[in-house]
Amino acid sequence: MTASAHGPTASEYVVHHLTHLNTLGGPQKDIVDFSVLNLDTLFYSVLLGVLTVYLLYRAAKKATSGVPTRFQAAVEILVEMVADQAKGVIHSAESRKFVAPLGLTVFLWILFMNTMDLLPVDLLPRIWEGVYAAMGGDPHHAYMRVVPTADVNATLGMSIGVLLICLYYNVKIKGFGGWLHELFTAPFGSHPVLYPVNFLMQIIEFLAKTLSHGLRLFGNMYAGELIFILIALLGGTATVLGFVGHVLAGTAWAIFHILIIVLQAFIFMMLTLVYVGQAHEGH
Secondary structure, three states, X not given: OOOOOOOOOHHHHHHHHOOOOEOOOOOOOOXXXXXXXXXXXXXXXXXXXXXXXXXXXXXXXXOOOOOOOHHHHHXXXXXXXXXXXXXXXXXXXXXXXXXXXXXXXXXXXXXXXXXXXXXXXXXXXXXXXXXXXHOOOOHHHOOOOOOHHHOHHHHHHHHHHHHHHHHHHHHHHHHHHHHHHHHHHOOOOOOHHHHHHHHHHHHHHHHHHHHHHHHHHHHHHHHHHHHHHHHHHHOOOOXXXXXXXXXXXXHHHHHHHHHHHHHHHHHHHHHHHHHHHHHOOOO
């Protein structure tokens, strides 16, 4: 879809581009149904996840002790960067054997998902409209969003995954009894009267970390996607000024957005390492 005098209105254009291809076939219209799946988010996140694993596999397979290729050198820089960050927050060398590769995978995966925001707003949705029409569907109902990290379901899903890893290391490092004891005695002390307060504070801490971890990434990427959509509206005004504004604003925002894309991937990765590192420590 494009925003023009003969097409949808600006609000219709924005709503269309912010609607997921889901198992309902369109907008949820305030229906709360946890069985609804955003198929576009699942498709692009899995596709980019497979790409991430494949590139890391290729780098490991092609690694040589001789003069490295540019690709190998780039991957080695990333590996060293994540390894150095992991050493600073996770003091267990045994744990770092799993957590450091996890951090590297998370960083690259989120980086690739964020980078989808740099594609032209109408490129993949237009292709999907053509495919959908060829299948006999109404192209006006061919919804498609291509930035998985602009979907709160994806970012919260990843943050919940980090929470589960943290719970695993809490039990592994401290033992189930030790962790259970910590839940009821930290941070205010081991007096029985304080048990309910301590437990409540611990649960609030876990919830706050998980929500902020996922919502931070979602908020930044959703805002970036929305700005690209609004800039795309300038290109549909059918005026020279609108086209020039579209090109200049789109270019400027894309250049600035590269920083956001990389920074948000790095922040999510760092918080993952920090939270896992905290799971190794006692209160």
